[in-house]
Amino acid sequence: MPSGGVPSFEIPSFEIPSFEPDTDLEALFPDEILGAPVTVQSANAAAFLALLPAGSQERAAFEGFVSSLGVGVDAVSIGSGQFEYEGSSEEITAFRAAGVETSRLFQSLLAFAQSSAEDPEAISLEPAVVGGKNVTVVSNTAEDSTSYAYGVQDVVFIVETDIPAVAEAVMGALP
Numbered sequence: 001m002p003s004g005g006v007p008s009f010e011i012p013s014f015e016i017p018s019f020e021p022d023t024d025l026e027a028l029f030p031d032e033i034l035g036a037p038v039t040v041q042s043a044n045a046a047a048f049l050a051l052l053p054a055g056s057q058e059r060a061a062f063e064g065f066v067s068s069l070g071v072g073v074d075a076v077s078i079g080s081g082q083f084e085y086e087g088s089s090e091e092i093t094a095f096r097a098a099g100v101e102t103s104r105l106f107q108s109l110l111a112f113a114q115s116s117a118e119d120p121e122a123i124s125l126e127p128a129v130v131g132g133k134n135v136t137v138v139s140n141t142a143e144d145s146t147s148y149a150y151g152v153q154d155v156v157f158i159v160e161t162d163i164p165a166v167a168e169a170v171m172g173a174l175p
Contacts, residue, residue, distance in 0.1 A: 014037035019047035025096045028155060030173035034166070038092070039152025040147040045076035050141040058116070065112035069097045069105065085166055092170055093158045102151035106136075109149075109156055118142055150174060 022042040029040045045066050052059035066076050079094040095106050114120040122142035128135055130148055138147040148158040148167045152175055159170045 010062045016109040019043040022079065025077050025094060025155065028094065028152075028157075028175050029079065029092065030170075033083050033173050034085050034092075034169045036085060038083045040079060040081045042077055042079035042094075045073045045078065048078050049073070061112055061115050064115070065088075065108055068108040068111060071097055071100060075099065085163065088163070090159070090161060090163075090166055090170075094155055096155045098154055100154050102154065102156065105150070105154065105156050106151055131168045131173070133171045133174065135171055162166060173175050 020043070022044060025042050026040045030038055032038055039133055043064075049059060049062060052062060057137045067074050069076060075098040077096040077098075079096070081092040081094075083090050086173055087099075095105065095109060097108075110125075114123060117123060117140065119142035122140050124139045127141070128137045128148075130137070130150075133150050135148050135150045138149060139145070140147075146162060147158050148171060149156055149158045150171055151157075157170075159167060161167055161170075
């Protein structure tokens, strides 16, 4: 069974306006990583969709992702946690689909990421133990990026970083 990882793909950085947060999802983020505070925000998928331009390929792909989960848009949340490490801004992204098994969430995220990738064939998945957790290391050779994904309960956490110490610390701090 996959650990809940997904390939690296571009998730727009977003400042959540005044949308209702998912406090259960936010509670799963660590308070700090490597001594730096983590700033967390979240929103349900409906609020996130409102940030994507109507008729855009990104919006269509995200709507397909939500539909593939078999739950309503209100059951899906997205969270983001930002922190600084040695002058670099780092981010943890989390996707929560209330009541959906981690393996299904992983497969849906993978399909979403591949549909959004410039070169889906450039994406590879490798199981690994990082920070004491069974994760999926996702490499995208076309974008020269590495992500680490970890699933727990009905949530998949993703951190994209080229810094092994960051990956170790993030994964080690997650539930």
